[in-house]
Amino acid sequence: DTGVSQNPRHKITKRGQNVTFRCDPISEHNRLYWYRQTLGQGPEFLTYFQNEAQLEKSRLLSDRFSAERPKGSFSTLEIQRTEQGDSAMYLCASSSDLSREQYFGPGTRLTVT
Protein backbone atom coordinates (compact mmCIF):
# COMPACT_ATOMS: atom_id res chain seq x y z
CA ASP A 1 0.00 0.00 0.00
CA THR A 2 1.75 3.11 -1.22
CA GLY A 3 -0.76 5.63 0.08
CA VAL A 4 -2.21 8.62 -1.77
CA SER A 5 0.26 10.39 -4.03
CA GLN A 6 0.05 13.86 -5.56
CA ASN A 7 2.05 15.54 -8.25
CA PRO A 8 3.59 17.99 -8.44
CA ARG A 9 4.35 18.80 -4.81
CA HIS A 10 4.94 22.44 -5.60
CA LYS A 11 3.84 24.64 -8.48
CA ILE A 12 4.68 28.27 -9.08
CA THR A 13 2.79 29.91 -11.91
CA LYS A 14 2.04 33.36 -13.19
CA ARG A 15 -1.41 34.84 -12.96
CA GLY A 16 -3.52 33.89 -15.94
CA GLN A 17 -1.78 30.60 -16.64
CA ASN A 18 -3.48 27.20 -16.45
CA VAL A 19 -2.29 24.51 -14.05
CA THR A 20 -3.14 20.84 -13.62
CA PHE A 21 -2.58 18.66 -10.59
CA ARG A 22 -2.73 14.89 -10.38
CA CYS A 23 -3.84 12.60 -7.56
CA ASP A 24 -3.35 8.84 -7.38
CA PRO A 25 -5.53 7.33 -4.64
CA ILE A 26 -4.99 4.16 -2.66
CA SER A 27 -5.61 1.46 -5.24
CA GLU A 28 -8.66 -0.21 -3.70
CA HIS A 29 -10.41 3.06 -2.81
CA ASN A 30 -13.26 4.06 -5.08
CA ARG A 31 -13.98 7.48 -3.52
CA LEU A 32 -11.67 10.39 -4.17
CA TYR A 33 -11.86 13.89 -2.71
CA TRP A 34 -10.25 17.27 -3.37
CA TYR A 35 -9.82 19.88 -0.66
CA ARG A 36 -8.17 23.30 -0.57
CA GLN A 37 -6.28 24.62 2.42
CA THR A 38 -5.17 28.22 2.86
CA LEU A 39 -2.67 29.39 5.44
CA GLY A 40 -3.95 29.11 8.99
CA GLN A 41 -7.17 27.40 8.02
CA GLY A 42 -8.52 23.89 7.92
CA PRO A 43 -9.08 22.17 4.59
CA GLU A 44 -12.24 23.08 2.68
CA PHE A 45 -14.08 20.60 0.53
CA LEU A 46 -13.99 21.17 -3.23
CA THR A 47 -15.39 18.06 -4.92
CA TYR A 48 -15.53 14.29 -4.76
CA PHE A 49 -15.89 11.26 -6.99
CA GLN A 50 -17.29 7.81 -6.59
CA ASN A 51 -15.47 5.80 -9.22
CA GLU A 52 -15.57 8.05 -12.32
CA ALA A 53 -18.73 9.93 -11.32
CA GLN A 54 -18.34 13.40 -9.85
CA LEU A 55 -21.00 13.40 -7.16
CA GLU A 56 -20.70 16.79 -5.55
CA LYS A 57 -19.03 20.15 -6.14
CA SER A 58 -18.62 22.94 -3.62
CA ARG A 59 -19.63 26.47 -4.51
CA LEU A 60 -15.92 27.22 -3.94
CA LEU A 61 -15.31 25.44 -7.23
CA SER A 62 -15.77 28.27 -9.70
CA ASP A 63 -16.10 27.65 -13.42
CA ARG A 64 -12.33 28.08 -13.73
CA PHE A 65 -11.90 24.81 -11.84
CA SER A 66 -12.53 21.40 -13.33
CA ALA A 67 -11.86 17.94 -11.98
CA GLU A 68 -11.91 14.61 -13.72
CA ARG A 69 -11.46 10.98 -12.87
CA PRO A 70 -11.77 9.38 -16.28
CA LYS A 71 -11.27 5.73 -15.47
CA GLY A 72 -12.11 5.74 -11.81
CA SER A 73 -8.45 5.61 -10.83
CA PHE A 74 -6.33 8.78 -10.78
CA SER A 75 -7.87 12.23 -10.82
CA THR A 76 -6.81 15.61 -12.18
CA LEU A 77 -7.73 19.07 -10.95
CA GLU A 78 -7.28 21.88 -13.46
CA ILE A 79 -7.39 25.59 -12.72
CA GLN A 80 -7.72 27.87 -15.71
CA ARG A 81 -6.69 31.52 -15.75
CA THR A 82 -5.16 31.33 -12.29
CA GLU A 83 -5.59 34.23 -9.88
CA GLN A 84 -3.52 35.14 -6.83
CA GLY A 85 -6.40 34.03 -4.64
CA ASP A 86 -5.93 30.50 -5.93
CA SER A 87 -2.64 30.24 -4.02
CA ALA A 88 -3.19 27.43 -1.52
CA MET A 89 -2.40 23.82 -0.71
CA TYR A 90 -4.55 21.43 -2.74
CA LEU A 91 -5.12 18.16 -0.93
CA CYS A 92 -6.41 14.90 -2.30
CA ALA A 93 -7.87 12.10 -0.19
CA SER A 94 -9.40 8.71 -0.84
CA SER A 95 -11.65 6.28 0.97
CA SER A 96 -13.47 3.04 0.38
CA ASP A 97 -17.24 2.67 0.17
CA LEU A 98 -17.22 0.72 3.42
CA SER A 99 -15.54 3.37 5.55
CA ARG A 100 -15.71 7.12 6.08
CA GLU A 101 -11.99 7.26 6.90
CA GLN A 102 -10.26 9.48 4.40
CA TYR A 103 -6.54 9.14 3.77
CA PHE A 104 -4.75 12.21 2.51
CA GLY A 105 -1.89 12.75 0.14
CA PRO A 106 0.98 15.19 0.79
CA GLY A 107 -0.71 17.96 -1.16
CA THR A 108 0.28 20.26 -4.00
CA ARG A 109 1.25 23.76 -2.95
CA LEU A 110 0.29 26.32 -5.59
CA THR A 111 1.77 29.78 -5.64
CA VAL A 112 0.37 32.26 -8.15
CA THR A 113 2.61 35.27 -8.74
Next chain:
Amino acid sequence: AQSVTQPDIHITVSEGASLELRCNYSYGATPYLFWYVQSPGQGLQLLLKYFSGDTLVQGIKGFEAEFKRSQSSFNLRKPSVHWSDAAEYFCAVVSPNDYKLSFGAGTTVTVRA
Protein backbone atom coordinates in the same frame (compact mmCIF):
# COMPACT_ATOMS: atom_id res chain seq x y z
CA ALA B 1 -25.74 25.88 10.44
CA GLN B 2 -23.29 23.02 10.70
CA SER B 3 -19.92 23.97 12.18
CA VAL B 4 -16.79 22.65 13.83
CA THR B 5 -15.04 24.81 16.40
CA GLN B 6 -11.57 24.46 17.80
CA PRO B 7 -11.43 27.21 20.43
CA ASP B 8 -7.66 27.20 20.91
CA ILE B 9 -5.61 28.58 18.04
CA HIS B 10 -2.26 27.87 19.66
CA ILE B 11 -1.18 25.80 22.67
CA THR B 12 2.31 25.59 24.14
CA VAL B 13 3.11 22.62 26.34
CA SER B 14 6.27 21.34 28.00
CA GLU B 15 7.72 18.03 26.90
CA GLY B 16 6.37 15.30 29.18
CA ALA B 17 3.31 17.29 30.18
CA SER B 18 -0.24 16.34 29.28
CA LEU B 19 -2.10 17.84 26.34
CA GLU B 20 -5.78 18.38 25.69
CA LEU B 21 -7.19 19.90 22.50
CA ARG B 22 -10.81 20.94 22.34
CA CYS B 23 -13.31 20.37 19.56
CA ASN B 24 -17.00 21.26 19.52
CA TYR B 25 -19.44 20.63 16.73
CA SER B 26 -22.89 21.81 15.78
CA TYR B 27 -24.76 19.31 13.63
CA GLY B 28 -28.35 18.12 13.34
CA ALA B 29 -27.46 14.53 14.12
CA THR B 30 -24.40 13.07 15.78
CA PRO B 31 -21.75 13.06 13.08
CA TYR B 32 -18.79 10.80 12.63
CA LEU B 33 -15.76 12.45 14.24
CA PHE B 34 -12.06 12.47 13.42
CA TRP B 35 -8.79 13.99 14.53
CA TYR B 36 -5.99 14.57 12.04
CA VAL B 37 -2.44 15.83 12.53
CA GLN B 38 -0.48 17.87 10.01
CA SER B 39 3.26 18.45 10.22
CA PRO B 40 4.69 21.50 8.43
CA GLY B 41 4.34 21.22 4.66
CA GLN B 42 2.75 17.79 4.89
CA GLY B 43 -0.63 16.23 4.29
CA LEU B 44 -2.96 15.13 7.06
CA GLN B 45 -2.52 11.93 9.03
CA LEU B 46 -5.51 10.30 10.69
CA LEU B 47 -5.00 9.99 14.46
CA LEU B 48 -8.31 8.45 15.48
CA LYS B 49 -12.02 8.29 14.71
CA TYR B 50 -15.38 7.88 16.42
CA PHE B 51 -18.40 6.36 14.70
CA SER B 52 -20.36 4.79 17.57
CA GLY B 53 -20.00 2.66 20.68
CA ASP B 54 -17.41 3.26 23.38
CA THR B 55 -17.06 7.02 23.79
CA LEU B 56 -13.34 6.82 24.64
CA VAL B 57 -11.35 5.95 21.55
CA GLN B 58 -7.68 5.17 21.24
CA GLY B 59 -5.57 6.26 18.33
CA ILE B 60 -2.04 6.19 17.07
CA LYS B 61 0.97 7.87 18.69
CA GLY B 62 -0.54 7.52 22.18
CA PHE B 63 -3.50 9.83 21.54
CA GLU B 64 -7.04 9.27 22.77
CA ALA B 65 -10.28 11.21 22.41
CA GLU B 66 -13.54 11.27 24.30
CA PHE B 67 -16.93 11.85 22.70
CA LYS B 68 -19.43 13.67 24.92
CA ARG B 69 -22.84 13.88 23.31
CA SER B 70 -24.25 16.23 25.95
CA GLN B 71 -21.49 18.75 25.27
CA SER B 72 -21.22 18.13 21.50
CA SER B 73 -17.50 17.72 22.07
CA PHE B 74 -14.73 15.40 20.94
CA ASN B 75 -11.58 16.43 22.81
CA LEU B 76 -8.17 14.97 22.04
CA ARG B 77 -5.75 14.07 24.81
CA LYS B 78 -2.26 12.76 25.30
CA PRO B 79 -0.86 11.99 28.76
CA SER B 80 2.77 12.82 28.01
CA VAL B 81 3.80 14.95 25.05
CA HIS B 82 6.96 14.33 23.03
CA TRP B 83 8.81 16.99 21.05
CA SER B 84 7.72 15.21 17.85
CA ASP B 85 4.09 16.01 18.68
CA ALA B 86 4.63 19.63 17.66
CA ALA B 87 2.26 20.05 14.71
CA GLU B 88 -1.15 21.34 13.74
CA TYR B 89 -4.17 19.34 14.80
CA PHE B 90 -7.52 19.35 13.05
CA CYS B 91 -10.88 18.09 14.23
CA ALA B 92 -13.15 16.97 11.40
CA VAL B 93 -16.72 15.73 11.14
CA VAL B 94 -18.94 14.14 8.53
CA SER B 95 -22.68 13.62 8.65
CA PRO B 96 -23.79 9.99 8.64
CA ASN B 97 -25.52 10.51 5.27
CA ASP B 98 -22.66 12.38 3.66
CA TYR B 99 -19.03 11.87 2.68
CA LYS B 100 -17.35 15.27 2.67
CA LEU B 101 -15.39 16.26 5.75
CA SER B 102 -15.84 19.58 7.52
CA PHE B 103 -12.77 20.73 9.39
CA GLY B 104 -12.15 23.06 12.28
CA ALA B 105 -9.60 25.85 11.86
CA GLY B 106 -6.95 23.83 13.66
CA THR B 107 -4.83 24.12 16.81
CA THR B 108 -1.09 24.59 16.56
CA VAL B 109 0.83 22.77 19.27
CA THR B 110 4.29 23.93 20.27
CA VAL B 111 6.37 21.70 22.55
CA ARG B 112 9.04 23.33 24.68
CA ALA B 113 11.96 21.45 26.15
